Amino acid sequence: MSVRTVCTLPDGRDIETIEIEAGGLSxxxxxxxxxxQDLRLDGVDHPLVLGSPCVEDYLGPTRYFGAIAGRFANRIGGGRFHLDGKEYSTDRNFIGRHTLHGGHDGAALQNWRIASVAPDKVSLRLHLPDGHMGFPGNLHVQADIGLTVDSLIIGITAETDAATPCSFAHHGYFDLDGGGDIRKHSLMIHAETYLPTDDELIPTGRIAPVAETPFDFRDLRRIGSAGYDHNFCLSDRQQPLRPVALLVGESGLGMQVETTACGLQLYDGAGIKSVAGLEGRIYGPWAGVALETQHWPDAPNRPGFPPAILRPEDRYSETTIYRFIQ
Incomplete structure (x- = not known):
């Protein structure tokens, strides 16, 4: 375990790095x-995730790589929603028309505060003030990032003083083979339905069956090049922690995803631009796959979707485990 200041950003913020480990995972x-930023498993000679050695790149070319996205992960169509009789306009940082991952200055761009550190776990806290990126409510968030001998565990809790959309997702990109192309990775997702989107990646509102479509991952098969940036509907409400997906590289290394969340966004990384990564690697399209557990996108505008509004009397709490299988 170690904690140190790794750089000072141009705006004066000191960014710290925390190294944790448990058994063969660090x-x-x-x-x-x-x-x-980095995730390693003993016996595997490459990073399991995409990351950048240059912290400043997380403000630009590697934005969202490995970050906690929120206060509402994924997209809110039109950058607006109605809540308790009032319309709210949120930051339209996606093609100038929609809100993505809480706006241009969302949780992924904030400097979280270290609350506690143990050899195998770090707890980070963040306050998003009322009106931040157009969202109502002072939101107090804690992210617990921990390791076991074979698992990365992400637990996120939040409380608010006013009703607000709330959904956080770990936006890690995984490459189990280290080959820079995940299209030959195999994937299984325990979902009978998914959310079709329009040309701007906003859900149409339809909940469609995966059967007889390229979105059918109920049996383990290669990811391929069909183009995925879609939510898979795991359930219609939060559930106890359960397995929801399995990713397997050509090397045979596997990763099981377990979560309490009701949605899973599969993004195949097709839009990744050429950028310098860990160990001198150059990432490009399909360099990594994101499996983001979340509330369903655009839920604040879709009464038929599982509700994603956090109220002062409630507490947001979601857990996701990425378990590696050798």
């Missing part, structure tokens, strides 16, 4: 965005 975590 991770490096940044206070910027609660980013898992």
């Amino acid at each position: 991770a490096r975590v940044l206070t910027l965005g609660a980013i898992v």
Whole structure:
């Protein structure tokens, strides 16, 4: 376990890095965005995640890599929603029309505060003030990032003083083979339905069956090049922690995803631009796959979707485990 200041950003913020380990698994975590910058497993000669050695790159070309996205992960169509009889306009940082991951200055761009550190775990806290990126409510968030001998565990809790959309997702990109192309990785997702989107990646409102479509991952199969940036509907409400997906590299290394969340966003990384990564690697399209557990996208505008509004009398709490299988 170690904690040190790794850099000072141009705006004067000091970014710290925390190194944790448990058994054969080790991770490096940044206070910027609660980013898992690096993740290593004994016996595997490459990083399990995409990351950047340059912290400043997380403000630009590697934005969201390994970060906690929120206060509402994924997209809110039109950058607006109605809540308790009032319309709210949120930051339209996606093609100038929609809100993505809480706006241009969302949780992934914030410098979280270290609350506690143990050899195998770090707890980070963040306050998003009322009106931040257009969202109502003072939101107090804690991210607990921990390791076991074979698992990365992400637990996120939040409380608010006013009703607000709330959904956080770990936006890690995984490459189990270290080959820079995940299209030959195999994937299984325990979902009978998914959310079709329009040309701007906003859900249409339809909940569609995966059967007889390229979205059918009920049996383990290769990811391929069909193009995925879609939510898979795991359930219609939060559930006890359960397995929801399995990713397997050509090397045979596997990763089981377990979560309490009702949605899983599969993004195949097709839009990743050429950028310098860990160990001198150059990442490009399909360099990593994101499996983001979340509330369903655009839920504040979709009464038929599982509700994603946090109220003062409630507490947001979600847990996701990425369990590696050798």
